Amino acid sequence: AQSVAQPEDQVNVAEGNPLTVKCTYSVSGNPYLFWYVQYPNRGLQFLLKYITGDNLVKGSYGFEAEFNKSQTSFHLKKPSALVSDSALYFCAVRDTGGYQKVTFGTGTKLQVIP
Amino acid sequence: NAGVTQTPKFQVLKTGQSMTLQCAQDMNHEYMSWYRQDPGMGLRLIHYSVGAGITDQGEVPNGYNVSRSTTEDFPLRLLSAAPSQTSVYFCASSPRGTGGSGANVLTFGAGSRLTVL
Numbered sequence: 001a002q003s004v005a006q007p008e009d010q011v012n013v014a015e016g017n018p019l020t021v022k023c024t025y026s027v028s029g030n031p032y033l034f035w036y037v038q039y040p041n042r043g044l045q046f047l048l049k050y051i052t053g054d055n056l057v058k059g060s061y062g063f064e065a066e067f068n069k070s071q072t073s074f075h076l077k078k079p080s081a082l083v084s085d086s087a088l089y090f091c092a093v094r095d096t097g098g099y100q101k102v103t104f105g106t107g108t109k110l111q112v113i114p
Numbered sequence: 115n116a117g118v119t120q121t122p123k124f125q126v127l128k129t130g131q132s133m134t135l136q137c138a139q140d141m142n143h144e145y146m147s148w149y150r151q152d153p154g155m156g157l158r159l160i161h162y163s164v165g166a167g168i169t170d171q172g173e174v175p176n177g178y179n180v181s182r183s184t185t186e187d188f189p190l191r192l193l194s195a196a197p198s199q200t201s202v203y204f205c206a207s208s209p210r211g212t213g214g215s216g217a218n219v220l221t222f223g224a225g226s227r228l229t230v231l
Contacts, residue, residue, distance in 0.1 A: 009154075032218055043204065043222040044157075051218065090157060094218055100145045100164060100208065101172065102220060106156035 002027040004093050006105035013081045014113050021076040021108045023091030032094035033074040034102070035065055039087045047089075050074060061085070081112045116140050120205050120223035127195040127230045135190040135226050137205030143221070144210045146188040147172070148180065150201040151225075157204065163188055195230045202227050 003026045013019045025031055035047040048059025055067045065076045076089060091105040121136045139146065147162035149172075159172030163182040177199060179191040188207075192199060206220040 006156075034219070036220070036222075043224045044206075044220075045222075046219045049219060092220075100210070100218065101159065101162055101170075102147065102206075103159065103173075104149070104157035106154065 004105035034092040118223035143207035
């Protein structure tokens, strides 16, 4: 069965510093990987995805993620954090089989400190 | 486009009552799904559908029913509500993954907050 692990419940970073939110996955075959963000009292919004190709994926709001097949990781990164980046971040993996079942991690709360 | 529309936004039920959470999308997406969000548990998949007439169970299907009679609608039915079903429910849809920037990307509704007393 496919699964995603987000080992940190919360990440605190100072404004202007680089940030990393960690994600590891388990899936049979080649993974489709995603990051979504949830701002307070809002629905989820898509940030970026990895399907195939370059291991470094760029997405919305200056975020990027690095796919590492040997470490089965897909960490989310941003070179310089903004206070407005404070939100709940979810990593997700999609079954590459016939059915598009998408499994989410437990989420990581990012707090950017002014 | 309205995207994914969920109704109601808020609902309070008593234990044992039944209700239906409505979900509609106007993007002609084949794939639709229901998740529940609970603190510390992330998003857990309840049921999903890859097209009209086809549904399957996710991680936590017990106590919930779904049907997909049209491409647009994917209602979630609570058969006999229990306090453990107190949660925020999200409906999401995506196009079939055949390529393009939108392929496989989920569009979420605004959520439905359910409280079971």
